[in-house]
Amino acid sequence: MVSRKMNRDSKKSRGPVDAKLEGLAGRMVQLAAKGKDPAIDIPLRTLSNVNYNAKSRVIEMGSGVQNRSFFNFGQAKRFMQTMLVASKCKDLIDAKKSASIRQIYYMAKHTIKGTSEKTFNDQSESDPILEDLEVATNSLREELHVFADSKGALVGELQFADSGDFIDAAKLGSGGYAIPSIVEPNVIRFKKCKARFVLHVEKGTVWRRFVEDKFWQQHHCLITHGGGQPPRGVRRLLHRLHHELKLPVFVLLDNDPWGYYIHSVIKQGSINLAYESQRMAIPDAKFIGVSSFDYERFKLTDDVKLSLDESDVKRAKQILEYPWFAGKKPWEKEIKKMMSNGFKMEVEAMISKSLAFLTQDYLPHKLKNKSEWLD
Amino acid sequence: MVSRKMNRDSKKSRGPVDAKLEGLAGRMVQLAAKGKDPAIDIPLRTLSNVNYNAKSRVIEMGSGVQNRSFFNFGQAKRFMQTMLVASKCKDLIDAKKSASIRQIYYMAKHTIKGTSEKTFNDQSESDPILEDLEVATNSLREELHVFADSKGALVGELQFADSGDFIDAAKLGSGGYAIPSIVEPNVIRFKKCKARFVLHVEKGTVWRRFVEDKFWQQHHCLITHGGGQPPRGVRRLLHRLHHELKLPVFVLLDNDPWGYYIHSVIKQGSINLAYESQRMAIPDAKFIGVSSFDYERFKLTDDVKLSLDESDVKRAKQILEYPWFAGKKPWEKEIKKMMSNGFKMEVEAMISKSLAFLTQDYLPHKLKNKSEWLD
Numbered sequence: 001m002v003s004r005k006m007n008r009d010s011k012k013s014r015g016p017v018d019a020k021l022e023g024l025a026g027r028m029v030q031l032a033a034k035g036k037d038p039a040i041d042i043p044l045r046t047l048s049n050v051n052y053n054a055k056s057r058v059i060e061m062g063s064g065v066q067n068r069s070f071f072n073f074g075q076a077k078r079f080m081q082t083m084l085v086a087s088k089c090k091d092l093i094d095a096k097k098s099a100s101i102r103q104i105y106y107m108a109k110h111t112i113k114g115t116s117e118k119t120f121n122d123q124s125e126s127d128p129i130l131e132d133l134e135v136a137t138n139s140l141r142e143e144l145h146v147f148a149d150s151k152g153a154l155v156g157e158l159q160f161a162d163s164g165d166f167i168d169a170a171k172l173g174s175g176g177y178a179i180p181s182i183v184e185p186n187v188i189r190f191k192k193c194k195a196r197f198v199l200h201v202e203k204g205t206v207w208r209r210f211v212e213d214k215f216w217q218q219h220h221c222l223i224t225h226g227g228g229q230p231p232r233g234v235r236r237l238l239h240r241l242h243h244e245l246k247l248p249v250f251v252l253l254d255n256d257p258w259g260y261y262i263h264s265v266i267k268q269g270s271i272n273l274a275y276e277s278q279r280m281a282i283p284d285a286k287f288i289g290v291s292s293f294d295y296e297r298f299k300l301t302d303d304v305k306l307s308l309d310e311s312d313v314k315r316a317k318q319i320l321e322y323p324w325f326a327g328k329k330p331w332e333k334e335i336k337k338m339m340s341n342g343f344k345m346e347v348e349a350m351i352s353k354s355l356a357f358l359t360q361d362y363l364p365h366k367l368k369n370k371s372e373w374l375d
Numbered sequence: 376m377v378s379r380k381m382n383r384d385s386k387k388s389r390g391p392v393d394a395k396l397e398g399l400a401g402r403m404v405q406l407a408a409k410g411k412d413p414a415i416d417i418p419l420r421t422l423s424n425v426n427y428n429a430k431s432r433v434i435e436m437g438s439g440v441q442n443r444s445f446f447n448f449g450q451a452k453r454f455m456q457t458m459l460v461a462s463k464c465k466d467l468i469d470a471k472k473s474a475s476i477r478q479i480y481y482m483a484k485h486t487i488k489g490t491s492e493k494t495f496n497d498q499s500e501s502d503p504i505l506e507d508l509e510v511a512t513n514s515l516r517e518e519l520h521v522f523a524d525s526k527g528a529l530v531g532e533l534q535f536a537d538s539g540d541f542i543d544a545a546k547l548g549s550g551g552y553a554i555p556s557i558v559e560p561n562v563i564r565f566k567k568c569k570a571r572f573v574l575h576v577e578k579g580t581v582w583r584r585f586v587e588d589k590f591w592q593q594h595h596c597l598i599t600h601g602g603g604q605p606p607r608g609v610r611r612l613l614h615r616l617h618h619e620l621k622l623p624v625f626v627l628l629d630n631d632p633w634g635y636y637i638h639s640v641i642k643q644g645s646i647n648l649a650y651e652s653q654r655m656a657i658p659d660a661k662f663i664g665v666s667s668f669d670y671e672r673f674k675l676t677d678d679v680k681l682s683l684d685e686s687d688v689k690r691a692k693q694i695l696e697y698p699w700f701a702g703k704k705p706w707e708k709e710i711k712k713m714m715s716n717g718f719k720m721e722v723e724a725m726i727s728k729s730l731a732f733l734t735q736d737y738l739p740h741k742l743k744n745k746s747e748w749l750d
Contacts, residue, residue: 097587097730100580106727109678118678150579151526153553162548173537174562178528178553180583187549204525205475208555212472303484303493352481355472 017143018093039069043135050274052323057283059269084108085129092145135275147181152234156222157194181233195222197248213359235280255290256344257315263287268324287374288366292337304349393468395512414444418510425649427698432658434644459483467520510650522556527609531597532569556608570597572623581722588734610655630665631719632690638662643699662749663741667712679724
């Protein structure tokens with residue numbers, strides 16, 4: 001079932017997604033017309049098929065593929081499901097509409113004529129098929145016109161067009177710009193950018209602290225948050241800001257294993273979505289805090305301490321072993337220091353010093369002192 | 376400990392919050408100077424102190440109060456905490472800044488001099504104190520300059536100023552306006568509104584369907600969502616749109632007990648935040664769907680059905696007994712019909728008919744047929 005193919009050349013095979021979907025359907029029809037078994041190759045999305053590319057510094061998918069064919073009893077249903085989801089995506093593209101992954105499920109679900117069998121019994125069946133399709137056609141979910149629920153916001157000195165509307169992210173009041181799930185160039189076109197860098201923070205409440213203190217005006221930057229683990233739209237937008245507008249990306253997260261992990265996803269990509277790393281990952285993103293050494297650096301008090309629990313320690317050890325952390329001395333020191341501290345710290349805890357400490361002391365200090373950045 | 380006082384006249388006691396906080400502090404100082412026990416009355420936020428006012432059609436807080444005094448061994452710590460949180464809120468107001476409830480916790484947390492005792496051990500201690508303070512000073516959390524994480528968005532024919540920036544909610548592209556946590560008139564000032572009603576939907580993915588299908592342009596409305604149970608900012612904004620701009624509010628939620636509950640919170644207020652009902656509740660809000668009768672009305676297929684589980688049935692029975700549902704025949708029919716259906720339905724399931732069904736057939740039908748609205 002598993003064969004090895006040439007590593008897909010993403011540049012070569014990129015192109016309009018609707019043409020790719022038509023091509024896929026055409027090939028199935030041809031195979032059927034010739035009396036052959038219709039089948040497609042689905043690149044494998046398993047841990048064993050993921051590598052860290054030390055040169056490009058992103059997590060990449062390997063070359064393993066699975067052949068999914070119609071006349072294989074164990075695969076027939078998933079073959080049908082793949083074609084069905086592909087056809088619904090084509091419908092969306094033709095109609096110039098988009099749908100949520102839940103909506104795709106409802107669109108593709110029906111009772112097969114003459115039976116009581118459903119095409120899909122649950123969204124947990126359609127979600128992986130959608131990912132199969134993304135990776136098989138080498139396209140982003142967003143290019144298939146499918147979106148996830150959006151979270152995350154942007155504020156700062158950037159003007160752009162969103163679906164034809166002119167947006168000035170410096171003039172959006174306290175709410176900011178809600179980053180949508182689809183931020184491809186056909187939706188969002190950058191116009192004018194006076195910002196010199198992007199500050200990405202973990203949560204909305206921290207983001208708001210920076211917005212309220214007018215940090216982005218003083219420091220000429222963009223400030224984004226991703227509501228925790230940033231969704232694809234936020235990651236893709238950060239990627240575009242970094243690569244197209246050449247803005248350095250600084251990341252401010254909680255001092256805990258979850259924070260380290262969020263940083264690594266922004267920087268190198270994730271195991272799950274390794275096939276999207278090239279369009280999502282920002283290998284030059286810098287982690288500027290909160291560092292385990294900040295407790296001493298800033299003479300913080302016990303009030304900022306949150307006890308590490310067992311799962312934190314376990315997770316920290318796992319993270320230390322990821323190839324993209326392993327062997328990096330500063331990261332090893334950072335993570336081991338957290339474990340020897342025996343506590344974690346939230347960004348918001350910095351406020352125990354004073355309300356303005358985070359934006360007026362901590363961040364300016366961090367931006368100036370490159371030696372404290374983690375790469 | 377529990378005494379009965381005259382029902383607070385909210386209009387009489389409203390006024391600048393900073394003056395109220397100063398007044399509170401002043402009274403404590405006076406009592407101490409006279410050698411008396413400093414104490415404040417905190418209205419009780421318990422189920423037993425909540426009533427449904429059938430005339431104003433909102434959930435209201437009763438007149439029960441708890442006296443919290445400094446020289447009471449069991450109350451001294453909470454008295455201290457109350458004063459501490461009040462003082463931090465006053466700092467925020469003076470500094471014209473705001474903070475999240477987590478940030479308030481970190482601001483108020485410190486080790487008491489000469490002891491190893493902390494003022495607060497956990498945010499779960501400071502959150503209720505903040506609510507005590509809201510209700511004791513008869514002010515909104517937002518007026519105390521404290522915000523929750525924001526979720527929810529707005530799009531449509533409304534122009535307004537947010538913190539001095541001019542916002543046209545008709546020109547915000549696909550992302551829309553991220554509704555902040557604080558939407559009081561000093562932050563958001565309505566300018567021009569061409570919309571004729573508000574459509575509030577449960578989730579971002581449904582909201583996006585309506586935005587993409589340009590529903591608000593065709594029907595001249597505003598479309599909001601609250602990311603599930605709407606946070607205070609969204610409820611307060613809906614309230615202001617309804618009362619200040621006289622816009623009818625229509626609510627579109629999933630056909631399940633959670634949907635019924637969200638509607639009832641928007642309409643009558645919640646038990647938890649009963650003291651804020653007057654500034655949050657919209658007794659004239661109409662529930663337009665998804666109704667348990669829609670399955671037959673719109674000849675839907677099995678594909679939209681989600682099985683009711685035990686907890687759904689239990690919750691539905693609870694809801695039927697709330698005074699604000701009980702005795703309302705149409706609601707009783709609606710909820711009982713869901714139970715006899717034996718299934719629930721999501722708004723997004725309507726898409727199994729066709730992608731445009733929700734926005735081009737279902738909603739226009741619902742808006743036209745008043746007899747299907749639930750009050």
